[in-house]
Amino acid sequence: MKKKISLSSLNRLCQIYRFLERMIGEGKNRISSSELGEFLGLASHNVRKDISFLGEPGSVGSGYSASKLHDFLAEKLQLAKHRNVCVVGLGRIGSAVLAYEGFMASGYSVVAGFDTDINLLDTIKTPVKVYPTHMIDEIVKVKQIELAVIAVPGDATQNIADRLIRAGIMGIVNFSPAIIRCRTEGLFITNLNLINEFTLLSAQIALHESQAMHFQQDVKRR
C-alpha cells in the first residue's frame, strides 16, 4: 500500500503548486529545489522529499521544469479540478469573501451565499445568488457545491456545519471562533480564527522574550 502523505507535506506541495503557477505566468520554466525552497522558506531537501512522495516527476538530473512539475502536481492531487464554493453568514467577513473575484483564477467559484437574515438577503448587493440558510441542503446539492466558508457567529457554527455536512459538503473553512465537532469520514475542516491567531502570536512573543524560540513558522492547528 502507498505510504500516507503527511498533512504538512501536502500543504507544502499546495504552496509549491501555486508558486509554480506564478512562475509560469512570469515565463520562467526551469527551477531547482533550492530555488523553490528559497521562495517558500523551506530546505531544498524538504522540497525534494515532498515531491518524491508522489513519485518520480520526470526531470531527474537538472532542476524541474516548472510546467511539468505543475502538471504532475495537478494530476496527483487533482488540483486542476474546478470546485464550487458557498459562503454561509453574510456579515462583514462573509460578504468580503463573497465579493472577492480572485478565486476564479485558481479554479474556485463562489456560487451561493447563505444567511438567516431575510432583510439582509434582500438588500445585499452581490453578483452571487444568496439564499436563506434553510435552503442549504437543496442548493448545495443542486449547484454541486463541495467547499464551504463559514462566517457565522460562534453559537450558530455547529448547527450550520451540521447542515452543510448533511448536504454533502466535503471541505469547510471555518472563520468562526467555535470549533466544529464532527467525525464524518472524508470531511476536511480548516479553522481560521483571528482571535486564536492573535493569541498564538502573543504567546510566541511572550515566550520569545524570555527564552529563545523559533519563528516564522506556522502551526499544526486543531
Added chain:
Amino acid sequence: MKKKISLSSLNRLCQIYRFLERMIGEGKNRISSSELGEFLGLASHNVRKDISFLGEPGSVGSGYSASKLHDFLAEKLQLAKHRNVCVVGLGRIGSAVLAYEGFMASGYSVVAGFDTDINLLDTIKTPVKVYPTHMIDEIVKVKQIELAVIAVPGDATQNIADRLIRAGIMGIVNFSPAIIRCRTEGLFITNLNLINEFTLLSAQIALHESQAMHFQQDVKRR
C-alpha cells in the same frame, strides 16, 4: 535550560485558554483533561502533556479548576497582556477586520488602519483612525502597536511587511497570497490565505477519494 515548547502544543494551549474563558463565563469551574480534550478534539494525554510543559498548575488529583488553569496559562504565556493591532490594506477583508468589535473582549484593540489610497481614507466610515501607509512607522511607534493584519494585494505584501517590521511590529497575520520572506529574530508570522486553504482542502478530498487519509486536522503551515 527549560525545554522549548512546540508550536503545535502552544497553539493547543491557546485554544484551551479561550475555551476556559467560555466555560468560566458559563459558570462551570471544574473540568478534567478528558472533557477538555473532548471539546477541542484532542486526546486527554495530549491535553495533560501540553499543560504540564508549563509546569505544575496546582490541581493534582481531581480535574482542573477552570479559573486556576486559566490564570496559570495567562501568566505563563502572558495572555492577559493587552495588545494593540493595526490593519494594513482597507479593501473588503481589511475593512471587515477593522470594523469587527469582537477583539476587545479578548484583549486586542484595533487602533489604526492604513491604506495607500487617499480617497479611500477620506470616504471610509469607521470608528478606527486611518492613515496613509507612509505613516506606518510613525503611528506604529506612537500607538505602541505590536500586531498587524496585512490585507493588501500580493505584490504589495513584502513592501508593507518590511515597513511594519522596521517599525517594530512583533506579530503579523497575513491574509495576502504572497509569502513574506524575512529572517528577523523575534518576529512571528501567520499566513491565512483562502486560496491556499481551498487548494489544501481539495488535495485532501482528492487523496481521500483514493486512499484513506486522516481528517479534521489542521496543518503546520509556513
Added chain:
DNA sequence: ACCTGTGAATAGTTTCACAGCT
C-alpha cells in the same frame, strides 16, 4: 558542476502506562 531521489540518521511529537494524589 550542479541537480534529483532516496535510504539512513537525527530530531521531534504523540501515545502509552502507571505511580501517586484526592
Added chain:
DNA sequence: AGCTGTGAAACTATTCACAGGT
C-alpha cells in the same frame, strides 16, 4: 473510582549524505 503528571515507548517528520543522472 477517577484524576493528574510524567518517564518511556512508539511513531512521525525532517535533515543529512551520497549514488547516480544530465
